[in-house]
């Protein structure tokens with residue numbers, strides 16, 4: 001579970017642990033949040049270890065996966081969730097680096113992670129990959145084209161990898177949240193939240209628990225015949 005020191009990753013790691021998974025909690029080595037998540041899971045009677053590493057580099061992915069496999073054996077559920085900064089840029093100001101930054105998190109990192117866990121999953125006879133996408137793979141927001149493009153590329157990887165890995169018993173899916181306020185949104189103006197909520201048919205902001213519920217389902221035996229799909233968790237917010 002990458003990027004699990006705060007935000008959606010922390011909620012998903014906690015929910016997977018509550019569902020009975022032994023969870024390797026990844027974040028950057030300097031993250032104090034990841035240790036707090038491990039402590040909280042253990043205090044609730046679950047199993048968790050720290051698996052630090054920068055998941056946009058082969059070295060960081062190698063260290064994180066090794067920590068997880070040393071503790072628990074082959075990884076049977078991989079959840080790439082980490083994100084770096086998400087700068088907004090209108091097209092006239094956008095640089096190639098603006099496009100590359102989200103691609104590093106949403107395509108390079110999942111690629112390195114899947115390659116690292118594949119031998120273990122194959123040896124174990126199967127597994128699950130549940131990638132945290134975004135509804136902006138299919139919606140639009142002004143200034144967010146680099147992020148949208150990377151999430152759309154990520155969804156294409158999910159669909160294609162689902163076919164490539166199906167014969168190994170590995171299901172590959174995505175969960176695509178809408179805007180889900182987390183710690184980094186703490187200073188958002190109430191009017192901004194109200195304007196967004198007004199466009200959501202279910203009439204409220206989503207919560208990290210809403211996203212975690214979809215991940216737990218995709219990781220469970222109840223979703224064993226689901227692959228190559230994106231489960232959108234955005235209260236029905238579409239194309240606005």
Ligand SMILES: NC(=O)c1ccc[n+]([C@@H]2O[C@H](COP(=O)([O-])OP(=O)(O)OC[C@H]3O[C@@H](n4cnc5c(N)ncnc54)[C@H](O)[C@@H]3O)[C@@H](O)[C@H]2O)c1
Pocket residue numbers: 002003004005006007008009026027028031033053054055056080081082083084132133134135176177178179180181182183184
């Ligand atoms: N929160 C939302 O509104 C929202 C909506 C749609 C999609 N998402 C997606 O959900 C995922 C998580 O987003 P979030 O809002 O929880 O973000 P967040 O910023 O709250 O958490 C991201 C975590 O990733 C960690 N991280 C950063 N760089 C890392 C690296 N190189 N290696 C390992 N960990 C690293 C950070 O330290 C942090 O703990 C992302 O893929 C994001 O695109 C979020």
